[in-house]
Amino acid sequence: MTNSSDQDLDAAVATAKDKLDQHTVEIVQRHFHESTGCPFWLGKKSELNFDPLTEVKCYEDLQKFPSFEDDWLRGGPVERWRMKDHADRPTYVFETGGTTGVPKSRVVVDDFRTDYEVFSETLPDEYFPRGGNWLMLGPSGPRRLRLAVEHLAQVRGGISFCIDLDPRWVVKLIKKGWMDHLEAYKKHCIDQAITILTANHNIKCMFGTPKLIESLCLELEERDMTLAETGVTGIFSGGTEFTPQWTRYCVEELFGGPPEESGIYMTPTYGNTLMGLACSKPVTAEEKYKISYYAPQPRAVTEVVQFDDHNQTVGYGETGRVKLTTLTPEFFVPGFLERDEGEREQPFAKFPWDGVSGVRPYHKLAAATTVGVY
Amino acid sequence: MLDIPVIRWGKPYESLEKTEVVHFNTGEPIATVSSANGGLVSRDMRKAQKARDRLREFSCEDLIAKVDKAADLFENETLKLGDGTQSPDQFVHHQSASTGLPEHMCRKNMVKNCFVMQNMTEILECLTRGLDLDILTNGYGTESRGVIVSYQAQTPVLGAVLPSNSPGVHTLWLPAIPLQMGLVLKPGSSEPWTAYRVAAAFEAAGIPPEVISLYPGGHDVGGALMTSCPRSMIFGSQKTVDQYSGNPGVQVHGPGFSKIFLGDDCVDQWEQFIDVMAESVYINGGRSCINCSAIYASRHTKEIAQALGERLGPVEALPPDDPEAGLAAFTVPGMGKAVWDMVKQDLQADGVTDYTADYGDRVVELERASYLRPVIAHAESPECDIASKEFMFPFATVVECPQAKMIKAAGPTLVGTAITEDQKWIDQLLSATNIDRLNVGPVPTNRLNWLQPHEGNIIDFLFRSRAYQVAENKVTAIA
Numbered sequence: 001m002t003n004s005s006d007q008d009l010d011a012a013v014a015t016a017k018d019k020l021d022q023h024t025v026e027i028v029q030r031h032f033h034e035s036t037g038c039p040f041w042l043g044k045k046s047e048l049n050f051d052p053l054t055e056v057k058c059y060e061d062l063q064k065f066p067s068f069e070d071d072w073l074r075g076g077p078v079e080r081w082r083m084k085d086h087a088d089r090p091t092y093v094f095e096t097g098g099t100t101g102v103p104k105s106r107v108v109v110d111d112f113r114t115d116y117e118v119f120s121e122t123l124p125d126e127y128f129p130r131g132g133n134w135l136m137l138g139p140s141g142p143r144r145l146r147l148a149v150e151h152l153a154q155v156r157g158g159i160s161f162c163i164d165l166d167p168r169w170v171v172k173l174i175k176k177g178w179m180d181h182l183e184a185y186k187k188h189c190i191d192q193a194i195t196i197l198t199a200n201h202n203i204k205c206m207f208g209t210p211k212l213i214e215s216l217c218l219e220l221e222e223r224d225m226t227l228a229e230t231g232v233t234g235i236f237s238g239g240t241e242f243t244p245q246w247t248r249y250c251v252e253e254l255f256g257g258p259p260e261e262s263g264i265y266m267t268p269t270y271g272n273t274l275m276g277l278a279c280s281k282p283v284t285a286e287e288k289y290k291i292s293y294y295a296p297q298p299r300a301v302t303e304v305v306q307f308d309d310h311n312q313t314v315g316y317g318e319t320g321r322v323k324l325t326t327l328t329p330e331f332f333v334p335g336f337l338e339r340d341e342g343e344r345e346q347p348f349a350k351f352p353w354d355g356v357s358g359v360r361p362y363h364k365l366a367a368a369t370t371v372g373v374y
Numbered sequence: 375m376l377d378i379p380v381i382r383w384g385k386p387y388e389s390l391e392k393t394e395v396v397h398f399n400t401g402e403p404i405a406t407v408s409s410a411n412g413g414l415v416s417r418d419m420r421k422a423q424k425a426r427d428r429l430r431e432f433s434c435e436d437l438i439a440k441v442d443k444a445a446d447l448f449e450n451e452t453l454k455l456g457d458g459t460q461s462p463d464q465f466v467h468h469q470s471a472s473t474g475l476p477e478h479m480c481r482k483n484m485v486k487n488c489f490v491m492q493n494m495t496e497i498l499e500c501l502t503r504g505l506d507l508d509i510l511t512n513g514y515g516t517e518s519r520g521v522i523v524s525y526q527a528q529t530p531v532l533g534a535v536l537p538s539n540s541p542g543v544h545t546l547w548l549p550a551i552p553l554q555m556g557l558v559l560k561p562g563s564s565e566p567w568t569a570y571r572v573a574a575a576f577e578a579a580g581i582p583p584e585v586i587s588l589y590p591g592g593h594d595v596g597g598a599l600m601t602s603c604p605r606s607m608i609f610g611s612q613k614t615v616d617q618y619s620g621n622p623g624v625q626v627h628g629p630g631f632s633k634i635f636l637g638d639d640c641v642d643q644w645e646q647f648i649d650v651m652a653e654s655v656y657i658n659g660g661r662s663c664i665n666c667s668a669i670y671a672s673r674h675t676k677e678i679a680q681a682l683g684e685r686l687g688p689v690e691a692l693p694p695d696d697p698e699a700g701l702a703a704f705t706v707p708g709m710g711k712a713v714w715d716m717v718k719q720d721l722q723a724d725g726v727t728d729y730t731a732d733y734g735d736r737v738v739e740l741e742r743a744s745y746l747r748p749v750i751a752h753a754e755s756p757e758c759d760i761a762s763k764e765f766m767f768p769f770a771t772v773v774e775c776p777q778a779k780m781i782k783a784a785g786p787t788l789v790g791t792a793i794t795e796d797q798k799w800i801d802q803l804l805s806a807t808n809i810d811r812l813n814v815g816p817v818p819t820n821r822l823n824w825l826q827p828h829e830g831n832i833i834d835f836l837f838r839s840r841a842y843q844v845a846e847n848k849v850t851a852i853a
Contacts, residue, residue: 179597243390244390244391245411249411250413
């Protein structure tokens with residue numbers, strides 16, 4: 001027998017799926033129509049053995065596309081990714097990777113703003129107060145993050161202070177074994193952050209990478225202060241090193257307890273330049289700090305697929321590789337295999353679609369991956 | 375199955391992340407071990423001074439007596455381990471099962487650790503050159519010759535990133551506690567046993583548990599430990615050695631490239647020394663930095679290689695519980711074959727001959743592990759690449775080299791055994807800074823005298839000798 005909440009969830013899941021199907025068709029139409037599509041996809045169209053304009057009628061039809069190759073995003077001309085009807089719009093380019101070789105790039109007009117506006121709606125006002133100022137403590141430069149966090153602060157009525165960190169240099173320091181330089185660079189960033197946090201700027205919210213949040217709290221302790229004393233109440237962060245154990249350590253030992261005790265709420269996120277931000281279910285001690293991410297559907301979809309069949313999702317609770325599909329009016333990425341793996345999670349009321357938990361580097365690539373660099 | 379927690383200054387901490395310690399060949403789980411995270415270590419290290427303060431409540435002599443008592447407990451008693459207990463036999467069995475080292479070698483290593491714990495007074499007396507240990511406690515004191523000396527502790531704790539594949543190295547950190555310094559250890563992923571058992575024995579012998587932390591975990595834990603402990607030791611490859619070379623806060627233990635040098639005055643009697651050579655190459659599965667990896671002689675080198683090949687070539691891989699087992703397994707899948715491929719490449723070079731080629735395949739593949747049977751090579755000159763190689767199995771190259779060129783050609787040498795009575799050459803060997811431990815005479819490279827320093831004197835590493843003057847009247851200005 002199913003109870004009413006199960007029925008409500010089933011209905012919500014069905015509604016979300018209908019919305020995704022409809023959205024998929026609209027986005028594919030836009031990207032493959034001569035009047036709107038970008039040169040890359042219009043060029044690819046002739047290589048496909050089907051017509052996306054007539055043969056994509058639901059989300060599952062995206063499986064007709066070959067796997068998206070990340071090399072397609074490397075090198076120029078970058079304009080091949082610009083939608084025809086965006087040709088006269090101010091355009092950004094954001095990069096990911098790039099420690100060695102040519103980085104992947106993504107052109108953006110509005111997406112980063114839209115993604116972070118969607119994300120903003122998931123943040124609790126109690127801990128991320130409207131009008132509160134922000135600190136962005138993480139990579140800027142060619143990355144999307146600085147502008148995105150700044151926009152997030154602005155839509156919530158605040159102003160964002162930014163401390164820069166160059167992750168490509170950090171990776172080089174690690175590879176060279178220059179750990180003294182690494183420590184000095186980290187200290188350089190943390191010193192700047194503490195200077196801003198203690199300068200009466202009414203900073204209530206921040207973005208920080210796990211490593212920098214940890215270093216910030218430790219350095220504050222060194223100065224006989226706590227993060228709560230700086231006034232920060234809301235933190236969002238992200239990265240595969242955001243593990244349940246790290247979260248527990250952070251909440252219990254660095255923050256001084258759960259939000260209701262310490263006054264600090266931290267939410268993990270999962271994302272990269274290719275997608276928006278996947279949000280987490282609230283992380284609690286009762287659930288052993290389990291972190292489950294849910295993509296901002298229908299603009300992006302994450303699936304957990306079998307390691308040897310990337311069109312087949314694994315069962316709930318089972319392990320597979322994370323596959324990402326981005327479906328925005330200005331960027332279309334069908335079936336991109338992330339360098340991560342995790343477990344497939346059930347939909348729930350707030351996010352009535354599949355999630356992914358236990359995200360970590362894909363085990364076959366893990367040895368060659370430098371994670372948690374900033 | 376045992377569940378082993380992180381130990382944070384004596385207190386168990388169950389992590390949300392755990393790894394399994396498994397049998398090297400069957401993959402059967404033996405224990406689950408909590409994984410620390412780097413931040414946990416960094417944060418705990420803020421309290422490191424408390425460990426030294428607590429230990430300074432005891433005299434060094436008192437601590438030495440407790441360590442002596444701990445040796446007996448370590449060797450003979452059932453001690454607590456995680457949520458269970460472990461008997462001495464279980465310890466040997468567990469260690470062998472997870473590391474692939476034969477059980478009788480594990481037992482020998484156990485005895486070696488006990489020996490160091492039982493002889494701490496003599497060891498410290500030699501390493502300090504007879505210093506009154508109260509001087510280390512107080513930071514200064516007056517020696518019997520009436521001179522004030524001062525030794526300043528450079529750290530409240532000794533950190534160590536321990537290896538997974540060589541349980542014989544633990545003797546190196548054991549003197550920390552009697553020197554009133556806390557211990558912060560990252561046990562190897564497949565060898566948590568020794569660190570936990572020593573800690574349990576110390577506690578049972580009356581050493582306060584809050585002076586020891588044990589942090590199993592990943593690379594970030596090792597990094598945090600090395601960064602936050604002012605003095606730490608690490609065990610690793612040549613790459614690790616190069617990375618920490620010149621860092622005064624790190625004592626790095628890597629390959630030893632230990633060697634035997636046969637002098638021109640003795641080389642014609644080489645057959646008398648073949649046992650010394652074979653033991654130096656073969657003992658402890660050839661895993662130690664003190665195992666001999668090259669034998670230098672100016673003549674008879676092919677005969678020496680032939681004789682060693684005949685002695686060691688037929689050695690078979692035997693099960694770890696066989697008292698005759700002499701080889702240790704490579705527990706990382708595919709590693710044995712990968713190491714053999716490197717050796718094979720060196721063996722194919724001009725001027726190199728494999729004197730174990732006639733004794734069958736060198737690689738023995740098991741379900742999840744592999745063994746490498748002994749390899750004895752001959753090199754016509756020290757320039758051959760193989761002459762400067764060391765591997766984690768019984769492997770050595772017999773190198774043809776004129777005596778006059780041996781010292782320079784040998785390169786870095788942790789243990790050098792020189793078989794000679796040529797005093798002029800002995801003097802040159804004594805002056806050679808590329809040789810760390812020097813044995814003169816037929817002493818196998820593996821036979822260490824624990825009263826001698828190993829890869830740097832731990833006293834010099836943990837303390838700094840400095841000037842300290844006290845005026846007769848501390849508050850009156852000098853006229």
